[in-house]
Amino acid sequence: xxGVTQSxxxxxxxxxxxVTLRCSSQSGHNTVSWYQQALxxxxxxxxxxxxxxENGRGNFPPRFSGLQFPNYSSELxxxxxxLDDSALYLCASSLRLVQGSTEAFFGQGTRLxxx
Amino acid sequence: AQSVTQLGSHVSVSEGxxxxxxxxxxSSVPPYLFWYVQYPNQGLQLLLKYTSAATxxxxxxxxEAEFKKSETSFHLTKPSAHMSDAAEYFCAVSPPFQGAQKLVFGQGTRLxxxx
Numbered sequence: 644x645x646g647v648t649q650s651x652x653x654x655x656x657x658x659x660x661x662v663t664l665r666c667s668s669q670s671g672h673n674t675v676s677w678y679q680q681a682l683x684x685x686x687x688x689x690x691x692x693x694x695x696x697e698n699g700r701g702n703f704p705p706r707f708s709g710l711q712f713p714n715y716s717s718e719l720x721x722x723x724x725x726l727d728d729s730a731l732y733l734c735a736s737s738l739r740l741v742q743g744s745t746e747a748f749f750g751q752g753t754r755l756x757x758x
Numbered sequence: 759a760q761s762v763t764q765l766g767s768h769v770s771v772s773e774g775x776x777x778x779x780x781x782x783x784x785s786s787v788p789p790y791l792f793w794y795v796q797y798p799n800q801g802l803q804l805l806l807k808y809t810s811a812a813t814x815x816x817x818x819x820x821x822e823a824e825f826k827k828s829e830t831s832f833h834l835t836k837p838s839a840h841m842s843d844a845a846e847y848f849c850a851v852s853p854p855f856q857g858a859q860k861l862v863f864g865q866g867t868r869l870x871x872x873x
Contacts, residue, residue: 647801676860685762685848685863686802699860733801735861746792747861749801
């Protein structure tokens, strides 16, 4: 089975620009969650997608948005980038069932630097 | 709201010594609890999880953790440290039956192994 893959691995953007990060779920998983990990911090939950709809959101502004596609892959979009958006962005996939969900499997992350 | 506190941002032990990483949680309902490990420039790898079954949980790489409801703790231990254990460790909590969705992470503990 394939794991969770994220692209790109690194990128540098200028303040005010927009960025799109991509995530391919682990085979068989139907739920994708995105996390932001600032340097020296634990990951912070951004939002989750299930069946192509947002299913929970953390304390992040609307300029953070996402999509989930029919094949369960996902995108994270950030508009009007700010310097504080510089972080490692982690995607995690899991399988949501009626009785609960499996544990999350994380990708390697995308390191975003805003200058 | 749920929260996690990891006591000690840095822990240093000698190779072969006991590893003890502390985690206390706050939750209004019995939670699910997880320990993840992160190596430099990598994503998160699940070490072990507690999902209301046995209170002593065994994970990968010789790690184990004990859920103590009375102490609201879920400390991670390993009897004998190995150089390859050097990494960042994160404790996380989620509501029950939501698997690893919407995880709330602690700030992390950096484990250093001295030869």
